[in-house]
Amino acid sequence: MSTKPKNIILGISAGIAAYRMYDLVNELKKQGHNVTVVLTKDAKNFVSELPLKVLSGNPVYSEMFCPKEQNKPIHIDLADNADLVLVAPATADIIAKMATGICDELITNILLATTAPVYLAPAMNTNMWDHFTTQKNIETLVTKIGYKIIAPEEGDLACGYSGVGHIAPNERIIKTILLGENEVRPLLGKKVIITAGGTREAIDPVRYIGNKSSGKMGIAIADAAYNLGADVVLISTVYAEKKYQVIEVETAQELQEVIEAEFDKADALIMAAAVSDYKPMKTSKQKIKKKNEDLTLELIKNPDILEILGRTKREKQIIVGFSAESEEMEKNAKEKLVKKKIDMIVANDITVPDLGFGSDENAVIILTKDGQRECLQRQPKIQIAKHICQKLAELFLSIKEAKEV
Ligand SMILES: Cc1cc2nc3c(=O)[nH]c(=O)nc-3n(C[C@H](O)[C@H](O)[C@H](O)COP(=O)(O)O)c2cc1C
Known part of the structure; x- marks a missing residue:
């Protein structure tokens, strides 16, 4: 897909689908985009910094308080330079934080500070996805804040459940963020x-x-x-x-x-x-x-x-x-x-x-x-x-x- 090279912040939160981000970073890089990965603290249980650093060719961030201090605080610097922010996988936890404006991680601070378009690719257990609070939070993010949701798919989940909650395929994520499509699919699973x-x-x-x-x-x-x-x-x-x-x-x-x-x-x-x-x-x-x-x-x-x-x-x-x-x-x-x-x-x-x-x-x-x-x-x-x-x-x-x- 040929689009103008973009500065992409990829926030990875702590879901099992995080491992797919190795391929996603690789593919975006191959297409000429500049990807900077920001991990939540818990995401480090699922992916390692080193491969993400090598694949993206950029430092991988996680800490709010960087030892190498720059002129601007790191969250503002990253937020200001982003053409778009993608959170994938987006956990139920980070979705709830975004809907309420909690800033307890580097990525949640970036999300509040940025004026760039924000895309979320949620992935979680079916019951967590179907839960009233998650759906309400998603609705808030879409209708009140203007975030774009790349809807999860139906399938067999790592947790043993079968249903909606599977992260969207990388191909769909890339197509959505690069074409700026809005992928809200409120009838999914119906x-x-x-x-x-x-x-x-x-x-x-x-x-x-x-x-x-x-x-x-x-x-x-x-x-x-x-x-x-x-x-x-x-x-x-x-x-x-x-x-x-x-x-x-x-x-x-x-x-x-x-x-x-x-x-x-x-x-x-x-x-x-x-x-x-x-x-x-x-x-x-x-x-x-x-x-x-x-x-x-x-x-x-x-x-x-x-x-x-x-x-x-x-x-x-x-x-x-x-x-x-x-x-x-x-x-x-x-x-x-x-x-x-x-x-x-x-x-x-x-x-x-x-x-x-x-x-x-x-x-x-x-x-x-x-x-x-x-x-x-x-x-x-x-x-x-x-x-x-x-x-x-x-x-x-x-x-x-x-x-x-
Ligand atoms: C093995 C395992 C897999 C998990 N997978 C998911 C998941 O796919 N989606 C999700 O929302 N939470 C998942 N969780 C729960 C989150 O890791 C947990 O809520 C975590 O605190 C989220 O942190 P973060 O949102 O700051 O990254 C999983 C937990 C474990 C132990």
Whole structure:
């Protein structure tokens, strides 16, 4: 990756993933960057100064009070000369210190003193990562201080656990810090089912009852959820080739069967698909021939998937519904939210020309069961999708907070 050479401070804290920093320093140096390593006192249990010094070609720092005194205190000197600061691995301990401004180590002093961008690559046991305080601290660092998190991955951890907490691969860390990407992935570790498209209910082998849904909104939401780290299952009536799991369905019944098979393991369901309320009582095996008299189709009701799942879902599961309305949009959406016992509803007015069905844009009102209301003016569906997924992440956080209190 060719970018302008940078002065990088690499803070290594005391996690088992510290050994990976030998390779990271080596790679950054090879790419022409100037890396200065700062170790926490406890990190010295995991890595040695000598190889880091040789690999970086710079002194390795750890002590606040250096014997070779310079004009400026060492923490200010390093902080002022940094183009960016990376803490990797970032322990739960150092994350907590950064969130509260504790300066008991050289690296924590540098972090408070620097105005350069700060990146953290957390790594720890799954329960430590999932802990309310760690998540709250991460949220503070991201939203209040502007630090960038290079999210840990799911995998088998050195502590014997399997789950989220594995440090991001060096390749991802380097790409993120050098391109200045923000890698916040608040849906990491969450399994999210998203439905997309419009169901088709067969009348005969060639005809069906369908609707105008193109699947664009649902697919945009699935992409956004995936980018925010979710383990996505997209159940769609339209074909989509994606990096995540896609299950193609046609009828409301197929959709319901797949959702029911997946829902138990899921943390959230976003029902963006337009599901047919009715289906023909009988599907003719042969094409129905045109006759001289009128034809009456008898329709029966499809089960209300949202209503069933809203009633039976676990407390921690989140359901987001959609409400396509042609009149009294907000009133109807609110009623649907309450009646179906779901957590959030996204309402759109289908009478507005060039908006919603088939379009790349939409305008929606988002209502949550705890009374929040947000109005998103006309904008690309991709933006709306990102917003819905951010909102979902907030709902997960509020459930966690309520549980911890
Ligand atoms: C073998 C071992 C491995 C550890 N791995 C981690 C880890 O991966 N992440 C973490 O947050 N803490 C880990 N810890 C705990 C930290 O080392 C401990 O909280 C330490 O005080 C952190 O110091 P520092 O944040 O100042 O570097 C580990 C401890 C031991 C003994």
